[in-house]
Amino acid sequence: MDYPDALNKLIESFMRYPGIGKKTAERYAFHTLHRFENEDIADFIDSLHRVKEEIKPCEQCGHLTDDSTCVICKDTRRDQTKILVVETSRDVIVIERSRSYDGLYHVLDGVIAPSEGIGPEDIRIKPLLERLRNDDVKEVILALNLSDEGETTAMYINRLLEKTDLLCTRIAYGLPAGGNIGYADVVTLHKALEGRKKY
Amino acid sequence: MKVKSIALSGFRRIEAMQLDLHPKLNIIVGANAQGKTSILESLHALALTKSHKTISDGDMIKTGHETAEISAVCDFDGREASFIITLSKTGKKVKYNRIEMRRLSDYIGRLNVVMFAPEDLELIKGGPRERRRFIDLAIGQVDKPYVHHLSRYRKLLKERNEILKSMQKDNKFDAISLDVVTDQLVHYAAKIVERRKAFIDDLSKRLPQKLSMLAEDDPTLSVRYAASVDSDLETVFKQKRTFDIRRATTTIGPHRDDCVFLFDAKPLIDTASQGQIRTVVLAVRLALIDIIRDVVEKTPIILLDDVFSELDQVRVKRIIEQLYGDAQVLLTATDLRGIDVTTLQEHHIITIDDGQITGVDKHGRQTL
Ligand SMILES: Nc1ncnc2c1ncn2[C@@H]1O[C@H](COP(=O)(O)OP(=O)(O)OP(=O)(O)O)[C@@H](O)[C@H]1O
Ligand SMILES: [Mg+2]
Ligand SMILES: [Zn+2]
Numbered sequence: 186m187d188y189p190d191a192l193n194k195l196i197e198s199f200m201r202y203p204g205i206g207k208k209t210a211e212r213y214a215f216h217t218l219h220r221f222e223n224e225d226i227a228d229f230i231d232s233l234h235r236v237k238e239e240i241k242p243c244e245q246c247g248h249l250t251d252d253s254t255c256v257i258c259k260d261t262r263r264d265q266t267k268i269l270v271v272e273t274s275r276d277v278i279v280i281e282r283s284r285s286y287d288g289l290y291h292v293l294d295g296v297i298a299p300s301e302g303i304g305p306e307d308i309r310i311k312p313l314l315e316r317l318r319n320d321d322v323k324e325v326i327l328a329l330n331l332s333d334e335g336e337t338t339a340m341y342i343n344r345l346l347e348k349t350d351l352l353c354t355r356i357a358y359g360l361p362a363g364g365n366i367g368y369a370d371v372v373t374l375h376k377a378l379e380g381r382k383k384y
Numbered sequence: 385m386k387v388k389s390i391a392l393s394g395f396r397r398i399e400a401m402q403l404d405l406h407p408k409l410n411i412i413v414g415a416n417a418q419g420k421t422s423i424l425e426s427l428h429a430l431a432l433t434k435s436h437k438t439i440s441d442g443d444m445i446k447t448g449h450e451t452a453e454i455s456a457v458c459d460f461d462g463r464e465a466s467f468i469i470t471l472s473k474t475g476k477k478v479k480y481n482r483i484e485m486r487r488l489s490d491y492i493g494r495l496n497v498v499m500f501a502p503e504d505l506e507l508i509k510g511g512p513r514e515r516r517r518f519i520d521l522a523i524g525q526v527d528k529p530y531v532h533h534l535s536r537y538r539k540l541l542k543e544r545n546e547i548l549k550s551m552q553k554d555n556k557f558d559a560i561s562l563d564v565v566t567d568q569l570v571h572y573a574a575k576i577v578e579r580r581k582a583f584i585d586d587l588s589k590r591l592p593q594k595l596s597m598l599a600e601d602d603p604t605l606s607v608r609y610a611a612s613v614d615s616d617l618e619t620v621f622k623q624k625r626t627f628d629i630r631r632a633t634t635t636i637g638p639h640r641d642d643c644v645f646l647f648d649a650k651p652l653i654d655t656a657s658q659g660q661i662r663t664v665v666l667a668v669r670l671a672l673i674d675i676i677r678d679v680v681e682k683t684p685i686i687l688l689d690d691v692f693s694e695l696d697q698v699r700v701k702r703i704i705e706q707l708y709g710d711a712q713v714l715l716t717a718t719d720l721r722g723i724d725v726t727t728l729q730e731h732h733i734i735t736i737d738d739g740q741i742t743g744v745d746k747h748g749r750q751t752l
Contacts, residue, residue, distance in 0.1 A: 299543035299565060304556040333539060340564040370490060371532055 192218065242274075245316065247292035247309050249274045257281075257290060264288040266323040268316065270342065272296055272330055280328070288326075291316065296334040297341055305341060313342070317351060327355040331376065357382075385496065385682045386712045387427065388464075390456040394449035396422035397739040406746075407459075409731035410714045419739045420716035424499065424687040427714070430454045430469050431495040431685070432521055433476060433488055437503045441471050458495060460682070467495055489531035492524050496684035498673050500691045504665040508653055512642035519643065522672055523583050526679040530579050537572040541634055544569055548632045566625075569637070570617050576638045577611055584609040584643055587671055594667035594674075598703070603647040605664060612640035666691070666703065673711075688715035
């Protein structure tokens with residue numbers, strides 16, 4: 186048996202989210218029906234509209250913002266000589282929370298994935314090169330995920346910068362905090378050894 | 385290592401089956417097409433995540449079923465371990481001690497099996513693909529990083545071919561993309577070729593002694609790796625770059641390599657008789673048992689599919705003698721005629737009919 190139309194529509198809407206199956210969507214829909222006040226609903230609708238209308242990528246770095254440039258790019262106290270390259274806006278947030286970096290960012294919005302037909306033109310590599318024309322920048326730090334595609338993308342950017350006098354570095358990969366060597370997988374150990382440094 | 389029990393569901397013609405195994409010898413008896421080979425195949429698939437015969441995993445799933453599941457409880461010198469593999473149309477999942485292993489390289493090699501099957505003749509008579517499959521499965525059993533290198537190589541190969549194709553079509557990928565992927569491909573190719581050569585050398589050294597146990601006056605048996613690139617891989621990939629772009633595919637590398645079995649240093653395919661080829665592939669498997677034993681310091685589970693119907697009694701006896709006191713053996717036969725039960729140690733005779741176990745005869749030491 187089917188639910189009444191409006192309820193069905195709501196369930197279907199929730200099911201558009203990744204990782205939300207029919208059962209969870211039904212729980213959310215019933216929760217909305219029974220527990221939400223009118224203001225809750227109004228708030229919800231309002232924020233859905235606002236993310237779509239107000240949030241866009243920063244014209245410089247690609248990080249999500251509600252202005253033409255993001256707060257990081259606007260902040261002149263930040264080190265303008267470094268650009269840290271990441272895959273997504275979420276990575277920027279995580280690194281910012283760690284308070285371990287004070288330079289600028291560049292969000293690629295993806296990685297090169299030849300088997301899925303995603304080439305260099307499909308991610309924000311050109312805008313990165315544009316930014317690097319600016320003489321202030323001295324170092325590009327690659328902080329891509331330790332995935333096969335992350336590796337390929339890092340190598341690609343490094344290759345592009347080889348002929349410039351920019352310093353191209355990449356963050357080290359290794360054991361997580363509290364990580365036990367005995368439980369580390371082959372790739373992690375390999376990377377940890379590769380990235381070893383002198384005491 | 386011993387398999388204490390296995391459970392199958394939706395595998396080949398078997399709807400559901402649960403079977404306890406004898407730690408030494410298990411003889412699976414039944415008429416044709418009842419599911420004997422399927423039981424051995426299931427252990428092969430559980431250990432190595434692949435069938436010994438079909439290329440496509442989906443073929444192992446029972447017609448009309450969504451998934452097939454194989455699980456086993458094993459004994460490693462008193463320590464128990466469980467293995468589960470679930471095959472579905474979209475892929476496979478493996479669990480070791482109930483924990484899902486995301487990388488097959490963390491799973492393969494924990495349970496070792498060596499299969500003797502009629503399909504083994506393909507090792508000589510078949511094409512390079514069959515021989516590479518044999519080599520890769522064999523090394524995978526004793527070398528975890530190899531499994532990882534192989535899977536990286538396969539993915540990069542696919543990517544390189546996509547890039548080469550696109551360079552002719554839409555130019556989505558540029559020369560730098562090609563070089564970056566090629567560099568990584570060459571890195572893994574070198575590791576794979578080096579490991580395969582070492583394996584083939586090791587195998588070759590062991591073959592004459594194994595063959596002499598099976599046949600008196602056969603020529604000297606050896607095997608040689610036949611690489612598609614015989615000099616430095618990086619250089620050759622550079623040389624072949626334009627050629628590969630024109631052909632829109634990767635024309636060299638370990639995916640094009642082969643190995644050649646030789647009698648007195650001449651390819652044996654040209655001269656060997658049917659019977660000789662049969663003993664050669666038996667010798668290869670016997671040598672593989674030793675290679676695995678030397679590395680993991682345990683005897684693999686030995687699966688003998690239909691080997692006895694093909695051979696005379698003398699050879700059968702020699703093989704049984706070869707199979708070491710401590711090995712767990714599963715063998716299939718359509719009837720017990722070819723097998724001299726009185727010469728065997730304790731064993732179970734498992735009868736199978738219509739995909740189901742219809743009886744287990746337990747023969748202890750005392751009854752012999
Ligand atoms: N995916 C599948 N779904 C259902 N049945 C299958 C599937 N694959 C194979 N079969 C059936 O299983 C039977 C083969 O089983 P198996 O090879 O284990 O037999 P066997 O007992 O070893 O026979 P033989 O003595 O001839 O070697 C065949 O009848 C085949 O049609
Ligand atoms: Mg069979
Ligand atoms: Zn910005």
